[in-house]
Amino acid sequence: MSTPGDNGSGETARGDVLLEMKGLRLEGRVDEAWTEIVHGVDLTLHRGEVLGLIGESGAGKSTIGLAALGYARDGCRITGGQIFFDGIDLAAAPESVRRRLRGSRIAYVAQSAAAAFNPAHRLIDQCTEAPVRHGLMSYREAADAAQDLYGRLHLPEPRTIGFRYPHQVSGGQLQRAMVAMAMAAKPDLIIFDEPTTALDVTTQIEVMAAIKEIVEQFDTAAIYVTHDLAVVAQMADRIMVMRDGNLVEEGLTRALLDHPDEEYTRALIAVRQLRKEAEAPIAGQTPILQVEHVTAAYGDVPVLHDISFEVPRKRTVAIVGESGSGKSTAARVITGLLPPVSGRICYDGTELPANYRKRSRDQLRRIQMINQMPDTALNPKHHVRDVIGRPLSFYLGQQGTEKEERIRELLALIELEPDQYIDRLTTELSGGQKQRICIARALAADPDLIICDEVTSALDQLVGEGILRLLIRLQDEFGLSYMFITHDLATVRAIADEVVVMKDGEIVESGAKNEIFQPPHHEYTELLLSSVPEMDPDWLDRLLAKRGDEFRDRGI
Amino acid sequence: MKPIQTLRKTRKVFRTAPPTAWFGMTVILIVLIAGLFAPIVAPYGETEIVGAPGLTIGGHFLFGTDQIGRDILSRVIFGARNTVGIAFITTILAFSLGLVTGLLAAVLGRWADQLLSRIVDILMAIPSLIFALLILTMTGTSIVNMVLVIAVLESTRVYRLTRAVGMNVGVLDFVEVAKLRGEGLWWIIRHEMLPNIATPLAAEFGLRFCFVFLFISALSFLGLGIQPPTADWGSMVRENATLISFGLPTPLVPAAAIALLTVSVNFVVDWFLYQTSGLKD
Numbered sequence: 001m002s003t004p005g006d007n008g009s010g011e012t013a014r015g016d017v018l019l020e021m022k023g024l025r026l027e028g029r030v031d032e033a034w035t036e037i038v039h040g041v042d043l044t045l046h047r048g049e050v051l052g053l054i055g056e057s058g059a060g061k062s063t064i065g066l067a068a069l070g071y072a073r074d075g076c077r078i079t080g081g082q083i084f085f086d087g088i089d090l091a092a093a094p095e096s097v098r099r100r101l102r103g104s105r106i107a108y109v110a111q112s113a114a115a116a117f118n119p120a121h122r123l124i125d126q127c128t129e130a131p132v133r134h135g136l137m138s139y140r141e142a143a144d145a146a147q148d149l150y151g152r153l154h155l156p157e158p159r160t161i162g163f164r165y166p167h168q169v170s171g172g173q174l175q176r177a178m179v180a181m182a183m184a185a186k187p188d189l190i191i192f193d194e195p196t197t198a199l200d201v202t203t204q205i206e207v208m209a210a211i212k213e214i215v216e217q218f219d220t221a222a223i224y225v226t227h228d229l230a231v232v233a234q235m236a237d238r239i240m241v242m243r244d245g246n247l248v249e250e251g252l253t254r255a256l257l258d259h260p261d262e263e264y265t266r267a268l269i270a271v272r273q274l275r276k277e278a279e280a281p282i283a284g285q286t287p288i289l290q291v292e293h294v295t296a297a298y299g300d301v302p303v304l305h306d307i308s309f310e311v312p313r314k315r316t317v318a319i320v321g322e323s324g325s326g327k328s329t330a331a332r333v334i335t336g337l338l339p340p341v342s343g344r345i346c347y348d349g350t351e352l353p354a355n356y357r358k359r360s361r362d363q364l365r366r367i368q369m370i371n372q373m374p375d376t377a378l379n380p381k382h383h384v385r386d387v388i389g390r391p392l393s394f395y396l397g398q399q400g401t402e403k404e405e406r407i408r409e410l411l412a413l414i415e416l417e418p419d420q421y422i423d424r425l426t427t428e429l430s431g432g433q434k435q436r437i438c439i440a441r442a443l444a445a446d447p448d449l450i451i452c453d454e455v456t457s458a459l460d461q462l463v464g465e466g467i468l469r470l471l472i473r474l475q476d477e478f479g480l481s482y483m484f485i486t487h488d489l490a491t492v493r494a495i496a497d498e499v500v501v502m503k504d505g506e507i508v509e510s511g512a513k514n515e516i517f518q519p520p521h522h523e524y525t526e527l528l529l530s531s532v533p534e535m536d537p538d539w540l541d542r543l544l545a546k547r548g549d550e551f552r553d554r555g556i
Numbered sequence: 557m558k559p560i561q562t563l564r565k566t567r568k569v570f571r572t573a574p575p576t577a578w579f580g581m582t583v584i585l586i587v588l589i590a591g592l593f594a595p596i597v598a599p600y601g602e603t604e605i606v607g608a609p610g611l612t613i614g615g616h617f618l619f620g621t622d623q624i625g626r627d628i629l630s631r632v633i634f635g636a637r638n639t640v641g642i643a644f645i646t647t648i649l650a651f652s653l654g655l656v657t658g659l660l661a662a663v664l665g666r667w668a669d670q671l672l673s674r675i676v677d678i679l680m681a682i683p684s685l686i687f688a689l690l691i692l693t694m695t696g697t698s699i700v701n702m703v704l705v706i707a708v709l710e711s712t713r714v715y716r717l718t719r720a721v722g723m724n725v726g727v728l729d730f731v732e733v734a735k736l737r738g739e740g741l742w743w744i745i746r747h748e749m750l751p752n753i754a755t756p757l758a759a760e761f762g763l764r765f766c767f768v769f770l771f772i773s774a775l776s777f778l779g780l781g782i783q784p785p786t787a788d789w790g791s792m793v794r795e796n797a798t799l800i801s802f803g804l805p806t807p808l809v810p811a812a813a814i815a816l817l818t819v820s821v822n823f824v825v826d827w828f829l830y831q832t833s834g835l836k837d
Contacts, residue, residue: 335736356736364738377729381751394737445737 018086018188018221019045019068025080026063026072026245038063038245040081047188048219052236052253054229054268056460057431060245065191065225067091069106070098086188103130107182111194113174117166123177124162131185142184149180152217153210172203176210183214190215192224196231200322200487201531208234208533209544227460229268230533233257234540241265253537269535271461274494276472278513281312281497286349288313288449288481289334289367294343296326296333303329304505306343311449316475316482318496318513320489320528326505327485331451334483335369348448365395368442372454374434378426384411385422387437391444410440414470432463439470449481456491468494489532493517501525573827580823587817591636598630603785612804620806622796628809634787635810640817642703642782643769649707650768651761654714659745661715662722673719676712684709685774692780702781706771710764717760721753755829762825766818773814789814 021043027034038060045051053061063076070090072078083090085106090098102108107130110116117126127149128142137145143162150158153176166174175195182190192211196204212235215222224235232239232253239256241248241264249262260266281287287310296304304326311317319327332338334345336356345352347366353359371377378387388407392398398406408418414436426434435455442450452471456464472495474480484495492499492513499517500510501524509522516525530543573581590597600606609625611617619628657676661669679687688705695701725731731748739748773790775781782788784795789810796807 337732337736356738359738361738364736369733369736371729371733373729377733379730379748379752382747391737394739441733 016046017044017084018047018049019043019223020084021064021067021081022084023081024064024067024078024083026060026067027077027079028063029075034077034079036079036245037076038067041242041245041247043240045189045221045223047221049238050215050222050224050236052232052239053223053225053242054227054232054239055242055248056227056462058244059242061225061227061242062193064242065193065223066108068189068191068223069102069108071102100134103187104134104136104185105187106189106191107185107187109175109178109182109190109192109195112198113178114166114171116178117174119166122163122165123169127162127177127181127184130181134185136185146180146184149183149214150177152214153177153180154206155180170203172199172206175199175203175207179207179211179214183218183220186218188221190220190222192222192226192235194226195224197226197228201489201533202322202527204231204533205531205540205543208540211235212540228533229257230272230535230539233535233537234533241268257535257537267462271465272490272493274465274468274490276493276495276497278497279315280512281315285313287311288348289483290346290349291330291334292344292346294330294333294340294345296329296338296340296343298329298338302505304333304340307502307505307507308343309500309507309510311481311483312498313448313481314475314479315497316484316495317498317500318484318486318492319500319502320486320492321502322487322528324504325502327502328453329505330502331369331453331483331485334451335367361395365391365445366448367451368445368447368449369451369453370435370438370442370455373458374431374438375458377438378434380425380427382426383422384424384426384429384437387426388440388444391441395445406444410444413443413474414440430463431459432466435459435467436470439467439474443474443478447480449483451483451485453485454487455484457486457488464491465494471495489529501528569831576823577827580820580827583816583820584824587636587640590633591640594634594637598627598633600627600630602631602634602787604630610799610802610804610806613806613809619809620804622792622806623799628792628796628806631787631792632789632810632813635789635792635813638782638786639769639772639776639789642699643765643772646703646706646710646772647761647765647768649703650710650764651714651757653707654711655718655757657711658715658718659722659749661719662726663741663745663749669719672715676715679709679712680716684771688771688775689778689780692775697780697783699782702772702775706768706775710768710771713767714757714760714764717756718753721756722749725749725752759825759829762821762828766821770814770818 021041023040023042024038025036025040026038028037041060041064043051043064053065055061063073066073067078067083068085070083070085070093078091081091085101088097088101090101117123124143124146127146128139131137131142131145132139146162147158150161155161155173155176161169161173161177169177179195195211196207199207208231224232226232236253238251239253240250241256241262243264249256249260249265256265257269260269289311291307291309294304294307295302307330309317319330321327329338333340336352336354336359339354345354347363352363356364385407388410389403392403392406407422411418411421416433416436421429421433426437429437456467459467468491471482475482482495484491486492496513498511499513501508501516501522503524508524509516517529521529533539603626605625606627607617607621607625609621609623611621613620617627617629619632622628622631657672661672688709691705692701726749731744734744734748772781772788773793776788776790777794779794782791784791792810793807796810800807
């Protein structure tokens with residue numbers, strides 16, 4: 001309704017808003033039918049502003065992030081609403097217009113840099129591609145600009161790192177190189193789609209710090225998509241909380257964190273608050289599991305160096321470390337999948353055969369494992385009844401009604417309605433439900449010890465918390481012992497009695513949870529502990545100031 | 557409750573089948589009926605000489621007569637029984653052999669995989685038609701020999717596919733879970749692996765059937781397959797080939813039958829793949 005007369009005030013306001021979405025609707029294809037997955041969302045982004053989009057999986061946050069590029073993923077389509085980028089309606093504009101904008105004025109940083117980089121080309125060639133293709137710079141200029149960006153992002157050897165191939169740099173470095181690639185054409189807007197989710201906590205900090213700094217330096221507007229409220233609190237000026245394709249709540253970061261209006265937002269903020277009182281081992285009892293001086297290797301590559309620890313009865317030992325620390329390998333040695341080079345595994349005081357093939361059925365039954373990815377841990381062609389029923393008939397010889405009743409009992413135990421779930425295929429379950437079925441399968445064997453390998457890391461935070469509560473309850477009820485492998489210290493706080501900190505295949509520190517979390521810490525434990533993001537928006541700035549020059553100098 | 561649901565699902569699947577699939581299914585059905593009830597369906601006998609040699613299409617004999625005056629329509633119908641029946645048996649043999657060895661290689665790995673794979677490599681290194689000709693010349697041309705030779709040669713392709721998809725499934729966590737539970741090799745193959753590789757294998761079965769069928773036709777054409785006077789589509793093309801030079805279209809009838817069945821089977825396989833894989837999106 002604008003007339004030439006009110007141009008004056010209208011113009012300044014228009015110039016200020018970079019991206020505006022009005023009543024955005026998207027549909028996704030599910031089972032050969034189009035279903036609406038984003039139900040009319042409004043979004044406004046000003047120049048130089050960082051907007052956090054937060055929600056659990058299925059909230060539509062990534063879909064909205066991509067819609068800011070005028071793009072809908074395969075199997076998705078934009079069905080309604082407008083997307084104005086600097087006055088251009090991306091939803092209505094022809095593909096050629098959108099393509100000119102992408103990479104030059106709007107850029108995208110994907111979750112997994114390892115999957116987004118082409119492994120056959122050097123970093124610098126990929127970083128210069130967008131500005132050269134769009135005719136904004138010559139290759140020489142673009143390469144110089146890229147080297148400048150590498151320096152600003154604190155990549156080591158900024159002048160030469162571009163000549164490496166993607167597999168020749170670490171995960172955190174690659175993610176920063178991807179930020180450099182997005183920044184190459186000096187865009188007005190960058191979409192960050194979970195850029196740190198796949199990284200270790202210590203690496204996450206580097207990437208977060210680099211992103212925050214460079215976005216401020218170039219005054220770039222950004223949309224930061226993540227499921228982790230503590231991360232977005234560090235990055236964003238304003239936060240939009242999404243759920244099931246609807247906006248739950250929107251507000252300035254500090255205001256939203258301090259005074260959330262909605263119950264759902266409160267739940268997200270409180271998610272890492274779960275605590276369990278650590279209990280000391282029962283005196284005078286043989287530990288259920290003893291790992292003694294274990295050294296293990298994959299072929300010629302050594303992975304574990306002289307590892308020793310114990311799991312006391314009815315207690316939880318958390319094995320903490322970053323990726324590559326050997327914590328999952330320890331689980332493979334204990335289960336017998338990877339016989340150690342030297343050392344031994346004792347169960348209930350007696351030594352176990354190193355290879356699982358040589359263990360008796362009863363020995364196998366007593367140690368059960370729950371895997372990280374519930375999607376691959378369950379056979380997609382099996383029904384819930386078969387999955388839980390097999391250990392019952394295999395180990396305990398149960399058949400017929402006895403078995404059927406036990407399956408229903410176990411389903412009730414993991415808080416899934418038996419009548420509703422017993423006949424389902426495993427593919428007809430959500431991620432959290434699948435993990436519960438895995439727990440039921442482990443319980444069905446009536447074990448003493450359950451090894452949990454990152455059981456919550458593939459799940460949404462609220463769902464993961466439900467799994468942790470369930471595991472704690474089951475431990476109390478059945479006197480189970482857990483060996484809990486995780487990289488997440490919030491999970492350790494929630495569930496552990498004792499903690500073993502691992503790094504590069506060695507145990508750095510171990511002891512009761514309260515000791516480990518109380519200063520003085522070992523240097524590495526300190527690094528891990530301080531790297532866990534907190535809800536406080538000033539946390540990252542404070543931490544960086546504290547680490548200060550040390551962090552810069554190391555140039556990691 | 558359950559069977560009714562399955563029935564409904566099946567009906568829905570058939571209702572939504574594309575015209576190409578319907579065409580394929582119809583042709584296969586006709587061939588099956590013709591093959592099964594050949595003596596009833598065919599107007600004349602398989603080897604009966606009923607008229608003058610080299611009559612053209614469309615006269616008293618629908619598809620004309622061959623070089624010695626047998627009814628081509630009747631021989632095509634009897635040929636369906638011989639060619640398709642033998643091809644089917646051969647494909648099943650090839651499949652059983654390839655499936656078992658392929659899965660063993662995928663699950664056992666190491667030396668078993670090395671041994672089986674190298675044998676298969678050697679078999680695949682020699683062009684299969686030449687290899688078959690060689691063996692059949694040495695052993696003599698009987699139907700049993702032919703079936704066995706083709707089955708072994710074609711099973712190498714099935715082995716390759718089974719081993720590849722089997723290995724993809726074999727590294728998934730649920731197979732490891734089953735191993736750690738203490739399950740035996742056979743149980744793991746049957747319950748954990750087979751259901752997950754059934755789709756590509758079923759598609760492969762359709763395609764492999766076509767290749768076997770063409771292989772038999774090719775061997776018959778070269779004179780080493782099914783021997784006269786037994787009716788067989790491949791040898792019919794060969795025996796009548798000279799009639800082409802007299803301007804007669806009749807040799808094209810058995811050739812068209814081969815082409816039609818091959819295309820039809822492929823239509824159905826495509827539709828099946830589309831149904832069961834993620835190709836829908």
